[in-house]
Amino acid sequence: MTNSITDLAGSKCIFIIGSNAAESHPIIMGEIYKAMDAGGVVIVVDPRRTAVAENAHIHLAIEPGTDIPLLAGMMRHIMDEGLYNAEFIEERVEGFEEFRKFVEGWTVEEASRQCGIEPSMIRRVAEIYAKADESAVVYCMGITQHVCGSDNVIALCDLTMLCGHVGTEHSGLYPLRGQNNVQGACDMGALPNVYPAYQPVADPDIRAKFEEAWGRPLSDKPGLTVVEMVRSAGSKIRGLFIMAENPALSEPDVNHVVESLRKFDFLVVQDIFMSETARFADLVLPGSSFAEKDGTFTNTERRFQLVRKAVDPPGSAKDDFSILCLLGNALGLNFNYESPADVMSEINRLAPPYGGITYDRLERQGLQWPCPNEEHPGTRFLHQGRFTRGKGLFVVPNHVAPKELPDEDYPWYLSTGRMFAHYHTGTLTRRAKQLDREVSRPYGEINSEDAAKLGVGEGGAIRVTSRRGSIVVDAKITDRVRKGSIFIPFHFAEARANILTNPALDPRSKTPEYKVCAVRVEKGES
Amino acid sequence: MAVEVSNNHKQQKATERTPRILVFACKWCGLIGADGAGRKREPLPPNFRVIPVECVGSVEPDAVIRAFADGMDGVIVMGCHLGGCRFNDANHAAFKRLELLRALLEGVGIGRDRLLVTFGTAHEGHQFTDVLRNFTNLIAKKESLDTSWTSSRARMI
């Protein structure tokens, strides 16, 4: 996130697109409520009438996968009315002229035709966003999990720069990261193309620095992503080491994933439960939960926060840090760290933006990177005065319609996502008594009129079939889902939503298109 | 389609249906009133349903709350006179509880007079019709309760 969570409370306009914050990030929703109390206007763009939409001022229920047309329409109106921040663009952004040509290619009416929102509403929302003195854009998986996911984000950046709503205290872009340390994992370089702190693998002097530090030659060729590695099981990739992940449930088109997992010559899974993925492993190593280890998580606002060990792991399980040290030493690397704090000091040296992050400084409130040295107080919001690359750059987002749209055989839209009571693959939360009591069975939300047509009552069984597989879930009849679309949470192993999902990837980010695919829904046998 | 969710309460006029009223009648007093009205074939508006209970004491306050959640516009609880209850002082316990519930309903804006707790012995059967008519008119004058809060049957959020 460019700014901090508590900054949201001061924003005069919050533009939430593709994020069900009330269910996925309830505490951040609390800040949005504070903004509403302070007079901020909240606009929600989501095909579903989520709890956020229910509490917002304006809810735009767009057609699934048509975010760029809406944003283009808004930007066109902002340009026509001259509401854009010319002085900000002049001083701090490049490529405006070429971007203007792209925007002029769009009209509000065309945008409205594609995304299903009346032109007047597009104009009104654009004005509110542009005119407010500090506007924030909040987005989540609803934006990124499309074939044009990265283009959606680019369009949002363009909108933000167009109106100059970045680099101040209560403006900026708020990607709500889904997991407790997904930000940290990216920061620490668990990505095929970058070392820690996003230092590119291809850059020779960076590589030299790491080779010198780690005492081993390093490859300059970016590696494969998760989806590519799974697809090339038994061919390019023979040995796989999975730590605390459950691709057998979280990857799209999960039937193929399960077959691929069998094709590895040697698969090691390190986890705390026997997850669906661990069952296919040749070697299972018992890791430890957050309560049994010391270390740091980085949350969505770039804040390093301490995690302290409360109890010992069960049986002879070890904490993940020690397992990795054992494996490292077994491979001849020098992994003799006494404690995670040692590792942090090595990170301080090798990753400049995290130079000043030490354990005793994290004690009180954690630190937000970039924090280059021990005196630096951490950065509350980014891009103040200048962008990291100097001047910002307008990039033209090219809109790609969802790969698999409804047709005669599969007339329904399917969207998968999170619900408030469970977390991701459910390995942790479905074992909690209170959460299992809240929701314990897989369900699909369908519109009341569709349910009537199907002759299905509340809780009745419905069979949902896509080109890749079929599952049976309970029907949850509600008017918050549009007619002809169904929403299924993916937390339930016994009816894996990801059996249905389409493995089409965004070319850049390789993120699968979880939010849109075509399915058929019939009355199932209970 | 875009929906403007205006944040001050949606001004929904009382729909044409007469207000829905649920009556918890204790078998030994309240029901006799209802039976008396029936015997006299008094024409009554059909917008009420009677749930016979053994004693007013078994009317759970949570059931009254659930009734409002399921779209009722008014609830009447009919028990025996204080001192005349076959179950010793069970009706006074119910009276105190529901009095407190009325304070909560008043606080949250549903209004204290949507829950009517009355005591009448068998011979006052003829008053059943008057109570019902007065209560229906009183509730009909008020705004419909059919807000976005109510659950599955009224409108699913």
Place this chain on the structure above:
Amino acid sequence: MKTQQAMIDQAKSLLKKLLEDGEATAVFGLARGMGGVTAPRIFTMPDELDSLVLEPKWPLAKPAMEILRTAPGGYRLAVVCRGCDERALVELIKRNQVDADALVMVGVACSGEQASICLCDRPYPSKLDIGEAAHGVDPFDDPGVKYLLEGDTHTRMGRWERVLKRCVKCYGCRNSCPICVCDPCKLEGEPWVRRGIIPTEILSFHLIRAFHLADTCVACGACQEACPAGIPLVTLQHAMRRALREGFEYEAGLDVNEKTPVLFDFIQAPEKDRPIPDWINTLRD
């Protein structure tokens, strides 16, 4: 007003004495830990008490109850209690959730400023050991409470709907309320509350929760402070506490032997001063 430091020292000496002469097996209070951050802590040795602090406000009643519940026989816990903690523990003793003689309450007064934050009308425990009693604040003077509890019912309903609709069903209100001890709890399922939907059904979830605390809520504000959506939950309770005070002359948590009117002294004959509403004139009043 005694300075903060003086109060802390007085508390330390008093609690050390309790530990030394075996009055209490352990002390439960707030401690300043590494990096100057305060968190609740159980002190078993007198010298650990050096890290004791009294600010900021941390409702200790519920954790104290749960500690006592799992404590072995003969375990006596001295708890540093503000006014609301003491009243909450009194209500818990009344409901057989805490063994009265396994509990030693050390009363601490709240500052006037804290009282105005919590809208507390009695910012001091009945047994006051540390600090002087500040005068309380009448919650009904607060504009926020007035906004939600006055005016005609229809606008009030709209205001409550807009506020209560923000609920993200985190159960924080129930989990942090010292009086809520049931497991399982009615709020978790049918037929009382519809499961698995956000925002919750306001009429069932919030009213059932509020009504269960009708005659036991001590207005400590723990629910409101634990609510991520910032819903003014205590205001709901103020409506009923006023009814209890005016209708039944009763306030929760003041005295262990005082019986709640909802469960006791029922009468057979009509009360002298309040005629029993018969069928018709109920509609007139």
Place this chain on the structure above:
Amino acid sequence: MKNITVFLCTCFDEINRVVDYERLCSHLSDDPRVAAVTVSRGLCVSGGAGEIGASVKSGDGRVLIAACSPLARGDQVMRDLERAGVPAFRRHLVDLREGCAWIHGNNPAAATEKALDLLNMGLTALEYKEPSADVTLKIADEVLVIGAGPAGMAAATALARCGVDVRVLERGAQPGGMLGLVSRSYPDNTDPSEKIAAFRDLAASDPRITFHSKVKIISARGYAGNFTVRFTAEGEELQAHAGAVIIATGGRVFPPKGYYRYGEVREVVSQIELEARFRKGPVKKENAVFIQCVGARCEERPYCSTICCPASIKNAMRIMDENENARVWILHRDIMMPGTTLEAYYKKAMERGVRFIRYAESDPPRILGDEAVETVEVRDDITGDRRTIPADLVVLSTPLIAGTDAEAIGDLFGIQRDSYGFFREIYPLHPVETRIDGVYICGSARWPVSSEQAMVQGEAAAMKAAALVGRQTIRASEFSRVPGAKFGHARVNEDTCSGCGNCAAVCSFDAIRLQRRSGEGEFRMVSRVIKVRCKACGNCLSVCPNGSMQMPEMNTKALYGMVGKAFS
């Protein structure tokens, strides 16, 4: 699952004139819970209940009767079904006549709509009804009588006479109670000590009566038919196991401290002191003045004990017997001499020359004299003039109040007391019964009465106790406060009960006990329902915070189901 058969009664085409029965039948037939629907012209007439019962008895078959109001013929059909073997939880009545057809005659469409809803509610209730486990109790064959005053003695003799073992516990050394204090009883002027002596001999001779004196009760536990009372008699600790308990602990005379300078001036005595003097010997007085309603019919004790006026008149005439030229005044606010015999007694007193003066409550008589009483100054409320009467004796008539140990006895047996401390009967139409089955009250312990009245009540309580003790066994559902068997009794789900005690506090029948949970260091409690005492009033389940307390016949699912289906 499909196990409900529905019987729609048209009441000889009275109901289906308004309600469209075809629509009802079609709607019911495609309801998943309904196995069969039959329409009959008159369920209450053709003995239909019998075959209905037969067809349904097997398995978990349940019957929904849609007919008229329970007060009309509905209950009769229900009782026929009971006799035909269909237990309470497998049958349900829906009132379509008084509840629907007759009051919505002018709007048939809405009436049918309502009928559908009522049937739906009935089906839901029937679907979730469960039986509350009935239990059969053995009845101990002994009756315990506490207090050997006139009421206690009468009860004991009556019980012994009809062959029931009685154990009498008397706090004092001798039986007799307040009767023992009286020199002669009115109106027959006989010496009550003979009655007491007669009882003492009977107690000694009759093997069925065991008499204990100087009793102090330690504890009382159990329920109807199975009471266990531990007490000390003459210092020795004993235990009695009884089927019923009759409480005849009587009352106490209100000491007139602070009234009319009593205790300050000599010769101002209370009625009891006068009786004591009579017992010792003749009382020679010239001018005796009786003052009535001393501390009675006032703010604190706004009642009349009905025994002071007759007692004063009796003693007045006694004084005149022992000294012909004695003059006696009775200063009263009203003379209460109910009944023919007492009215005649009152006339006789007037003829004997007892003077009656009425005084107003606001202007009571004043006692004059410093050492001993000399004169009494009174304003005659009728004539209005103020008179001074010479007096060498003033007798103050005070009311009866609750006994000293009434509170203890009340708490021991769990019976309630009214605001004056007298034991409260359960319901005006059951005068000697209390909220605890098997515990009966009589005599002045219940309300101030004369000794004769006390005996009547004693015998009444004895008959009630004998009726209970006479049976070997009894089912818990027979202890009912309503005609026919009890609706059921509450049931606790012990693993979810948090032991908060709300139910035990609110129960109007003291039918719920809190017991400490077993297990080491476990502090929490769990509540237990005494099936005999529970009357299914439902207060406990309304105050139970998490629904652990349930009434099987109208459990949460049934009640909330009906609420949910009301306007579906």
Place this chain on the structure above:
Amino acid sequence: MDCRFVRTTCPFCGTGCGMLLKVVDGRVVDTLPDRESVVGRGHLCIKGWSAHEFVHHPDRLTHPLVKKGDSFERISWEEAISLAAEKFRGIAEQYGNDAIGGFSSAKCTNEENYLFQKLIRAGFQNNNVDHCARL
């Protein structure tokens, strides 16, 4: 009875609320919000309040397991580590360094992620390391 409160961060969503784990005699029994945490400020969501419930769940893996046929058998840590190292080194020799890959995790700490990518990159001279940030 030893009872203490340990300040930590919530293991679920990216907000990173501060929480207190209540530890009694070596077992985590309860979760309380940390009122001093700059994120969360004394608030938790429904998952946060139940963060402690899975820690002592009986299904937790307690010993290293090796696949025999289609069931698992317990082996010691030494055997497990050496088996993994030897197997991976064998694959690297047979099919080249690029044949090894690794999925790190957004559930693990920064330090563990750093070590994981260092293990793959330094150990096998390839960059096949990724995690599920993409979904």
